[in-house]
Amino acid sequence: MTDSSNPLNSNTLKAAFREALKSATKGSSGMEFLLMATSDGYALCDTISDGSNINRDSLAAMAASFAGISDGLASQSNKPAANGSIIETNAGLLVCKQLKSNRHEVVLLGAFEQSTNHGIALWSLNKVVSDVLAILENYN
Amino acid sequence: MQIQNKVLFIGPMGAGKTTAIQTLSDDVAASTEVQNSNKEMFNKETTTVAMDYGAIQLDDNQRIHLYGIPGQKHFEPVWPVVAKGAIGAILLVNASQPNWQQDTLYFIKAFDMLAKSNSILVAANRITDEQHDELAELLDQQGYCLPLLTTDPRFHDELVLALNILIANLEIEISIDD
Amino acid sequence: MALILGTYGFSPYERKLIQEQLKVIDSKVACQWMYAGETTEAALLLAKKPCHKGTQAVQVRLYKPVDKNSESRQTHYIDAEWPLRIFGLLDIVQQTEKIINNNSAAQSGTATTNETAALIKKLTALKSGNAIYQLNNQLLAALTEENRRTFIYSRLPVSALGDALRKNKHIEIGNAVDNATQLPHKYPLIALLWDLELEADLPASDLSQWEQRRYSLGQWPDFKWLRTGDNVLRLSAAFTKRPLSIQEAATLLKIEPGAVIRFLKACTTVGLRITDTRIRGAQARLAASPNEQQGKQLSLLSSLRKRLKMAFS
Ligand SMILES: Nc1nc2c(ncn2[C@@H]2O[C@H](COP(=O)(O)OP(=O)(O)OP(=O)(O)O)[C@@H](O)[C@H]2O)c(=O)[nH]1
Numbered sequence: 001m002t003d004s005s006n007p008l009n010s011n012t013l014k015a016a017f018r019e020a021l022k023s024a025t026k027g028s029s030g031m032e033f034l035l036m037a038t039s040d041g042y043a044l045c046d047t048i049s050d051g052s053n054i055n056r057d058s059l060a061a062m063a064a065s066f067a068g069i070s071d072g073l074a075s076q077s078n079k080p081a082a083n084g085s086i087i088e089t090n091a092g093l094l095v096c097k098q099l100k101s102n103r104h105e106v107v108l109l110g111a112f113e114q115s116t117n118h119g120i121a122l123w124s125l126n127k128v129v130s131d132v133l134a135i136l137e138n139y140n
Numbered sequence: 141m142q143i144q145n146k147v148l149f150i151g152p153m154g155a156g157k158t159t160a161i162q163t164l165s166d167d168v169a170a171s172t173e174v175q176n177s178n179k180e181m182f183n184k185e186t187t188t189v190a191m192d193y194g195a196i197q198l199d200d201n202q203r204i205h206l207y208g209i210p211g212q213k214h215f216e217p218v219w220p221v222v223a224k225g226a227i228g229a230i231l232l233v234n235a236s237q238p239n240w241q242q243d244t245l246y247f248i249k250a251f252d253m254l255a256k257s258n259s260i261l262v263a264a265n266r267i268t269d270e271q272h273d274e275l276a277e278l279l280d281q282q283g284y285c286l287p288l289l290t291t292d293p294r295f296h297d298e299l300v301l302a303l304n305i306l307i308a309n310l311e312i313e314i315s316i317d318d
Numbered sequence: 319m320a321l322i323l324g325t326y327g328f329s330p331y332e333r334k335l336i337q338e339q340l341k342v343i344d345s346k347v348a349c350q351w352m353y354a355g356e357t358t359e360a361a362l363l364l365a366k367k368p369c370h371k372g373t374q375a376v377q378v379r380l381y382k383p384v385d386k387n388s389e390s391r392q393t394h395y396i397d398a399e400w401p402l403r404i405f406g407l408l409d410i411v412q413q414t415e416k417i418i419n420n421n422s423a424a425q426s427g428t429a430t431t432n433e434t435a436a437l438i439k440k441l442t443a444l445k446s447g448n449a450i451y452q453l454n455n456q457l458l459a460a461l462t463e464e465n466r467r468t469f470i471y472s473r474l475p476v477s478a479l480g481d482a483l484r485k486n487k488h489i490e491i492g493n494a495v496d497n498a499t500q501l502p503h504k505y506p507l508i509a510l511l512w513d514l515e516l517e518a519d520l521p522a523s524d525l526s527q528w529e530q531r532r533y534s535l536g537q538w539p540d541f542k543w544l545r546t547g548d549n550v551l552r553l554s555a556a557f558t559k560r561p562l563s564i565q566e567a568a569t570l571l572k573i574e575p576g577a578v579i580r581f582l583k584a585c586t587t588v589g590l591r592i593t594d595t596r597i598r599g600a601q602a603r604l605a606a607s608p609n610e611q612q613g614k615q616l617s618l619l620s621s622l623r624k625r626l627k628m629a630f631s
Pocket residue numbers: 151152153154155156157158159160184186187188189209210211212265266291292293294
């Protein structure tokens with residue numbers, strides 16, 4: 001089946017995202033990696049190390065699916081669209097955020113070490129969220 | 141054996157899975173549609189990212205559940221999650237798309253377990269008579285003995301025939317297997 | 319069938335008697351008989367006639383309802399004793415029904431077993447450019463070839479064309495007319511053959527011919543064109559799943575073996591791949607009866623089927 005290339009093809013936009021993610025990962029301890037994808041599941045950028053065995057494309061698709069399910073779950077519970085959701089694992093938290101500008105919808109996934117608690121994780125991720133939103137607005 | 145009451149809708153992007161479930165479902169079907177950022181692949185506003193869900197209420201307290209997968213290939217890891225426990229699947233094919241033949245085979249292979257028990261039905265839309273014959277031949281060449289229909293997923297009565305074939309298939313499957 | 323009984327030359331008392339007698343025999347006769355009183359227009363007319371021995375008898379006159387529009391109504395006469403007793407009347411009515419039945423079977427021209435087979439054979443041989451005419455030169459259908467398939471253009475939808483062909487013993491094959499493609503209905507020839515085969519009577523010899531073997535279908539019938547029904551769907555599912563004998567399929571689906579054979583014949587006629595193997599030894603292939611779980615699953619499916627039918631109508 002034809003699998004098409006990344007559709008959000010503004011390189012400057014992607015470069016800006018990449019910078020934002022990189023500095024966020026550097027600045028906060030306990031953050032393993034960040035990944036950004038379009039809401040329909042195409043990987044945009046990430047801070048996953050090159051040696052890692054994580055498949056970026058599958059992860060991007062899963063993150064988008066998860067965000068989609070969160071939205072569906074929220075709407076079935078009579079809540080407005082979801083802004084984010086948390087997955088708890090024995091090896092740390094995964095936090096997913098849905099970000100919308102009037103042109104783009106993206107999903108941001110953050111993976112945290114076991115030692116990082118909910119408060120710290122959300123706080124670190126929210127910092128990235130505002131950076132990313134600023135970029136989305138500016139590039140509109 | 142648990143009682144199975146789940147029918148799956150599979151097929152590539154834009155084939156009409158979400159449309160079919162909306163058409164058949166008693167209530168407004170639940171979906172996970174988001175903005176489609178890949179209009180080159182298929183020019184439509186939204187695409188499914190996790191699943192579609194609808195249901196048909198039967199006389200008694202039972203329901204038939206209708207599940208749709210997200211059709212784009214990068215969602216393949218989600219497919220088995222949505223497909224778990226399905227009776228059978230309706231594979232939607234949009235023959236106006238490039239590579240529709242390969243896509244059809246791709247989905248049959250991806251849902252191998254259902255194909256083996258003949259529990260996949262191919263429902264093609266936007267298909268010419270010639271393409272219909274071509275598809276029948278292709279399935280035959282590949283050794284698949286599956287029912288093939290022309291079905292516009294926007295119309296209820298066309299989907300009903302597809303469901304009736306799945307029902308007949310499962311009735312036989314149950315009655316023959318000992 | 320509703321039929322009229324009339325009398326001629328009967329007194330009011332005698333008429334009342336006939337009416338009462340007719341009520342009594344009502345459950346013992348096949349048709350629905352209605353007494354029209356004194357008339358000469360009836361399928362069965364009882365008329366008194368003087369008899370040479372001085373007693374009276376009734377003459378019974380039967381009209382053969384050949385064709386409502388035709389003048390050629392034939393008349394049969396039966397003599398009966400007078401006074402007419404209940405059994406006498408019953409006898410007359412039953413004889414009448416027999417005559418009318420034979421008559422309508424022959425006249426309406428319902429094709430017999432062999433005729434349908436011959437018709438199918440004739441149709442199978444049709445080619446693009448051919449046309450089918452009724453005896454009065456009325457065009458029934460014209461054939462064309464499109465995309466390696468023979469198509470029929472007709473004024474009639476496929477089931478009606480099938481009926482028309484079965485009823486008209488005298489069809490003629492000629493050349494297609496130029497504007498045939500303007501006829502409103504279009505379907506492949508196989509759709510017509512499929513219908514005819516599914517409706518055909520089976521000669522007894524067919525039953526034995528199809529015994530002793532197991533059959534399996536290599537392809538599903540093409541439901542884009544071919545008529546479906548619950549049995550056709552289940553038969554298709556069964557024979558595409560595994561080889562089955564006629565009897566096994568009939569038991570499995572709880573239908574007549576004849577219906578199974580008709581289905582397989584239809585599959586053969588439309589060119590589906592059927593393979594058959596000789597039955598070797600008795601193989602227990604079918605689940606004896608569904609267990610509780612299977613029963614529940616089957617009932618769920620049948621509820622769904624009913625629900626879909628409801629939504630349909
Ligand atoms: N003309 C025409 N349009 C059709 C037909 N079937 C479906 N469509 C249209 O094609 C589109 C199908 O879109 P969806 O139902 O979202 O497709 P999908 O299979 O759910 O796609 P993904 O969720 O992206 O994988 C809709 O806009 C339908 O109205 C058809 O037979 N003819």
